[in-house]
Amino acid sequence: MIPIRDYPAEISVVRNRITILFTIILLLVLILVARLGYLQIHQYQRFSTLAQSNRIDISPLSPIRGLIYDRNGEILADNLKAYNLEILPDKVEDMDGLLHELGQLIELTDAHLKPFRLLLKERPSFVRQTLKANLSEQEVAIIAVNQHRYDGVGLRARLQRYYPKEDLTSHVIGYVGRISKSDLKKVDTQAYRGMEYIGKSGIEARYESMLLGKLGVVQVETNAHGRIIRRLEKTTSDTGKTLYLSMDINLQEKGVEAMQGYEGAVVAIEPATGDILAFVSAPGYDPNPFVNGISETEYDSLKKSDRQPLLNRALSGRYAPGSTIKGFISLVGMENGISGSKTSYCPGWYSLPNHTHRYRCWRKYGHGLLDGHDSIVQSCDVYFYRLAEMLGINRINEGMTRFGFGKQTGIDLLGEPSGLIPSPEWKRQRFKQPWFPGETIITGIGQGYMLVTPLQLAAATATLANYGKKIAPRFLSVVEHPSSQIKQRVAPVELGTVKLQDDDFFTQVIDSMQDVVHGEKGTARGIGMDIRYRMAGKTGTAQVKSIAQDETYDDENVEKKFRDHSLFVGFAPVDDPKIAIAVVVEHAGSGSKTAAPIARKLIDYYLLERLKLYPEPPADQLAGLNGPAGPSS
C-alpha cells in the first residue's frame, strides 16, 4: 500500500523543525561563547598564571662559598674539587648489570646502592643521580678510563669545603655540614635553594651570611615532562665574601704543639685591636669528616672521648681563675681605697674572726710581711683573703664585672658563655642559700663559685695592657669582595674604658706583674730567664678538689682528674703590648710549672719570629738585658 502523501504539509513540518533546530543550535553556540568568554576573559588571570607556572621552572645556581684566610693569607677554609659518580638512568638499559659491573671496578656497598635505588624510583629518569660521592683519586682514574664502555655513566666535579689545617683550626673555623631540617627553620629557605651545605659551628656559622654568597637563578622553560627546553633568564650567583681572620696560623700551630698531650686552652690577643692571634682548644679534632656527615662510630668516639675534643675550651670552658685574677682584685682594692702599699702579715693561713677554719696560703710556712706589690709577685693568698674580706663580695663583683668577667666578651663566635662572678643575690637565686663570709675569702684568690673562660682571661689581660681600654676580641679583620677584590678592614669594636681614679693603679699592678716574671721572687721567674723583652704576667693554680684541713696536697700522688689546673695570664712587651695571652692547662699542676712556660714559648715565637722584634743581640750584651733570674721551682 502506498500511503497518500501530503507534500505541502510535509514541507511545512520539516521546515518548522529546521527552524527549531536552528534555534537549538544558536542556543548551544551561545553556551559555548559564554563558556569561552568566561574562561578567556573572566578567568584569564588565573589561567594565565597557571600556564606560566606550568612552563617556567626556576633552578637555583649555587654560589661558591667564600674562602677563609689567616692574617698572613694562609688558607684556612678552601673549596676543593670533589668527584661524584653519576648515572643518567635514561641512558642505561640494564641498570642491575651496570651496577654489578661498576661494583667490580670500585667499591660499592649497600650504603651507596640503597639510596641510589631510592633516587631511581623517586626522581625522573632524565636527571643524573649520584651513585657515589667523593671518589678517591684512584677511583676517579678507574672510572675515567672505563667510562666509555658504559652509557649514562659520568663523573661530576663539584666544590666541597676543605679545611687544610685540620685540627689546628677546628675550634675557630668550625665546619659546614649538610643542611638539616632544623637549619632550615633558622634561615631564609629561599636563599638556600639547591644548596648542600651550611655553616654549623665556629666562623663558618657566625659569618654564614657573608660566606654563603648569593644564589643565582636560571629560569628554564620545561615541557610537561619536566625536560628543559631552553634557558630563559640567568642571574649568575655571587661568590661568598673572602674573610681574613686576625689569627696567625703559625702561632696557632705553635700553641697546638705546646698543648700537645694536655687538655686546655690558649687565647692570644693583640691588645690594641682585639685581634685574636691564637685560639687553641686542646685537643682539637679534624673537621673535614663533618662536611659530608661524619659516621656514627667516628662521632661517638669523639663524643665519648675523656679528652672531650668537641668541647671548645677556649670559648666555653669555664674554669676557676685561681691567682690569675689577683692583679684585677688588687685594682679593685685600690679603686676602693685600699692602697697597694698597705702591708699584711702572712703566717701561712688566714682565719675569719671567731672562726676556726684556716684558709691556707699556697706557701705552707707563709710569706711573712708583704705589701700589695709583693703579694702579687709571690702570689700570697693570705694577703688576698684579707683584701677580699675588706672589700666584701659586692665590691669584688662590681669591680671584676667592670673588667669584663661574668659577661660575654663580644667575640665573633656563637655560643659564648658569660662565666660567673658570684654575688649574694646570685647565690640566693641559684641555691636559695645565704652568702657565707668564707665564700668571699676564697673569691679573693679566684676560687669558689667564680668561673671564667680562657677567652675572658685573655680579654681582661688585654684590657689591663691597654690601661683599661676595652676592645672586643674578634676574628674577622678584613672582608674581601670576591668580584671587585676590594678589601674592607673591619674596625675594632671598642667597648669603653675601665676608668680608674688614678691611672697609676694600672702602672702599679703592671709593675708587680712584671716582677712576677722578671723579679727575684716572682712565681714565674722560671720563664724570665734569657728573655729579651719585658713581660707582665701572673700565674694561677686552680684547685679542682678541696683539700681537707689536715691533708697536704701532693701533686704527684693525686689522681690526674683531681690535680690542679695550671694557669697563666700575661702580655708583652710591657711598654708597647703586642700580645696578651691566657693559658689554661687542665690538671697540670701549678701555673708556673706548665702554663707559664707555654705562654713564654708562644710570646717568644710571636714577638721574635713572627714580628721579628728584638733581634738577637751580640753575645757580650746578653747578660745585661736579662732580668734577674732565680732558680725555677
Place this chain on the structure above:
Amino acid sequence: MNQKTSHVDYPLLIAIFMLCGVGLVVLYSAVGENISLIAKHSIRVGLALVLMYVFSRIPPKLLARWSPHIYLLGLTLLFVVLAVGIIGKGAQRWIDLGVFRFQPAEIMKIGVPMMVAWVFSRLPLSLGFVPLLCSVLTILIPTVLVIMQPDLGTGLLIALAGITVIFLAGISRKLIISVIVLAGLAAPLMWALVLHDYQRKRILTLFDPWSDPLGAGYHSIQSIIAVGSGGIWGKGWLSGTQSQLEFIPERNTDFIFAVFAEEFGLVGVAVLLFLYCFLVFRGLLIAYYAQDTYSRLLAGGLSATFFFYVFVNIGMVSGILPVVGVPLPLMSYGGTSMVTLMIGFGMLMSISRNKNLLQR
C-alpha cells in the same frame, strides 16, 4: 522544471576552504612545525575535496537509492571489526585494507542519517509505531556496535545524527518528551551496566577535573588552562606555551581547539565559531529549500550532525562536556573523519544544486 541555478554552492565551499585553511595553520603549530605531517594532512584534505566534488555530482535521488546499501555495508563492517576485535585482543576500531585503514564507524556517521532519511522519505510523515520502531532500531544497532568498540563519543554522535533526522521528520512532541523522560530514567542503568570504568571516570572528572589533577582530570585541566590563558587576543601563532610545551594532550587531534584558543584568543574563537555557524546555517538553509523529503532530512541531519561534532569537541576542550574522543571537524589531524565530512558536504552541495528541480 527549472535549470540548475549553479554548479557549486559557493558560500558553502568558501566556508569549507576557510576552515580547512585555519585548520592547516593551527595544525602547523600543534604538530610542532612538522612540515611533513602538514604535507600529509594537506594531501588528505585534497583527496577529501576531490571526493566532495564527486559526491556533489551525484544527484540526491541516486543517494536515496544507495542509502540502504551504504547502511548495510557499514553495518557489516562494524560486525567484522567487532569480530576481529573479539578474536584478537582488546579494542578494535580500524579495518586495515593494506593501502589505508579506515573506521567503519565513520561510514555510519553518514550511513545512519541517510538510512533514516530514506526510511521516512518512503513513508508518510504521520508516523506510525512500526516505522518509528524500525527507524529507532536502524539507529540503535550501529550505535551499540560502535559503543562496544568502545567509542562512546562517536557512538553517541551517530545516534544523535539519526535522532535529528527523526526529529526533522516530524515526530510528535509528546513522543519527544516521553523519550527524554525515559532517557532520564535509563541514565542510571547505563551508568551501572553499559559504561566502562574509564568512561565513568571521565564523566566524574567532568564535574570536577581538579579533584584528580594528575590523573583523570589532567587532560581536562591542561586544556582548560590553555583555553583560559589565551585571553582575548591569544598568545600568538606558534607561541602557545601550553601547546608548544606539550601540556595539551592529543593537541593535534581531539584537543586542537585548545591550541587554537590559546594562540588566537577569544577573538580567534569568535571568528572560528562564526565560520562553523555559517557552514551549519548554510546547510540548514539548503535543507530548508531542498527539493524533496529525503534531501531535506539528509541535509538537515548532516548539518546538525556537523554542528554536534563542533559543539561536543569544543564543549569537551573547554570543560563543559566530558572528555570523549571526538575530533574537531575540518581542523583535527586525521584522514577518515575528514573524508566522511567532505562526502557529507558533497551531498549537501548536490542537494543544493538540485533544490529547484522539483520545487513547487
